[in-house]
Amino acid sequence: MCRRAAYFARMGRAKAATKDIDEVKARFGHQLDTEVACWLLLAEGALHFFQERPSEAYDRFRTAYGMAVAFDVSLARPTCAAWMAHIEINENRFESMIRFLGEALCTADAEDHHTLGRASLVLATAYHFSGSFEKAQPWYECTRRHATTEGDRSMLSAMFHNIAAFRVSNLRLSDAFGEEISEAVTARASLEASSALTYDLTVRSDSYELLVPTIRGQLLTVEKRFYEAIVVFASIDETLLPSRLRPLVSIDRAWCSLSLGLEQEGRELAVAAVQSVGSDLDADDLAFVLARVSAMEAILKMSLIPFSRDRSLELLAAHRHVQRELEMQLDQFTSKLHLGRPK
Numbered sequence: 001m002c003r004r005a006a007y008f009a010r011m012g013r014a015k016a017a018t019k020d021i022d023e024v025k026a027r028f029g030h031q032l033d034t035e036v037a038c039w040l041l042l043a044e045g046a047l048h049f050f051q052e053r054p055s056e057a058y059d060r061f062r063t064a065y066g067m068a069v070a071f072d073v074s075l076a077r078p079t080c081a082a083w084m085a086h087i088e089i090n091e092n093r094f095e096s097m098i099r100f101l102g103e104a105l106c107t108a109d110a111e112d113h114h115t116l117g118r119a120s121l122v123l124a125t126a127y128h129f130s131g132s133f134e135k136a137q138p139w140y141e142c143t144r145r146h147a148t149t150e151g152d153r154s155m156l157s158a159m160f161h162n163i164a165a166f167r168v169s170n171l172r173l174s175d176a177f178g179e180e181i182s183e184a185v186t187a188r189a190s191l192e193a194s195s196a197l198t199y200d201l202t203v204r205s206d207s208y209e210l211l212v213p214t215i216r217g218q219l220l221t222v223e224k225r226f227y228e229a230i231v232v233f234a235s236i237d238e239t240l241l242p243s244r245l246r247p248l249v250s251i252d253r254a255w256c257s258l259s260l261g262l263e264q265e266g267r268e269l270a271v272a273a274v275q276s277v278g279s280d281l282d283a284d285d286l287a288f289v290l291a292r293v294s295a296m297e298a299i300l301k302m303s304l305i306p307f308s309r310d311r312s313l314e315l316l317a318a319h320r321h322v323q324r325e326l327e328m329q330l331d332q333f334t335s336k337l338h339l340g341r342p343k
Contacts, residue, residue: 002039038076117146129221130327176291287315
């Protein structure tokens with residue numbers, strides 16, 4: 001029942017998940033068996049995770065993992081490790097992520113498709129973040145295989161969105177720093193973004209209903225289809241976006257407005273973008289925001305943020321360094337554990 005509740009949580013069926021969780025609690029009361037407690041915590045963690053409550057999810061997953069280790073709950077421990085790896089990559093704690101990945105991938109049963117799929121997705125995401133789609137691709141394929149066997153539509157949706165989001169993120173970063181982008185590359189990104197949207201529409205998923213237009217608007221901006229991009233961005237309720245995405249949408253809207261000759265609107269949106277930057281913004285995203293601001297300053301012939309160009313270049317260099325270090329760590333990890341080719 002706990003595993004079914006976790007499955008319902010991943011499918012976005014919160015009421016069904018909560019019903020199973022409450023029934024398990026009612027049946028056992030304060031006499032929870034240790035193994036049942038682990039699976040119950042995992043189910044609650046999944047429910048919090050997919051309801052965008054990361055701190056509560058982390059608390060449940062960490063407690064489940066600690067219990068699995070302390071009481072040697074061998075069946076639940078690989079799943080706990082896979083979810084801990086997912087939490088750690090979201091927080092950019094890569095060394096800890098790799099440790100949990102090793103445990104999940106090496107100890108999970110061959111038929112434990114959720115655990116192996118989740119761990120493969122984290123490893124693919126890590127490789128993609130490091131800038132190597134080629135090394136990420138076989139792990140995405142491994143994710144697809146396990147998720148299809150499990151019937152886990154949410155994992156497939158996450159995979160499609162990861163591929164599209166990373167591709168578009170790299171494109172917009174290159175665009176902001178004035179690098180040349182080929183039509184073939186933008187066409188590939190457009191196809192991947194469309195694939196993510198098509199999949200969600202096919203399975204009637206609303207897991208990424210805010211992220212799909214965000215990715216689409218970013219791609220249109222890179223393609224210099226500014227009016228179309230503004231229309232897409234206007235359809236997004238920014239108050240519902242995760243805080244880390246708000247400055248990215250605002251600065252793209254500012255760039256589009258300025259490119260269409262709306263100088264005052266562009267300036268106001270740029271200021272709003274900078275003001276919405278929080279501590280959760282990654283170095284590459286902050287580099288992107290500041291690079292856009294710097295480009296706008298050149299057009300407007302006025303300063304919006306002191307040393308925006310210098311700071312953006314410093315942040316980009318820091319991001320590239322992190323990417324190189326992470327790719328090296330992942331290569332060592334897969335080589336040491338003989339995981340270069342997913343099974």
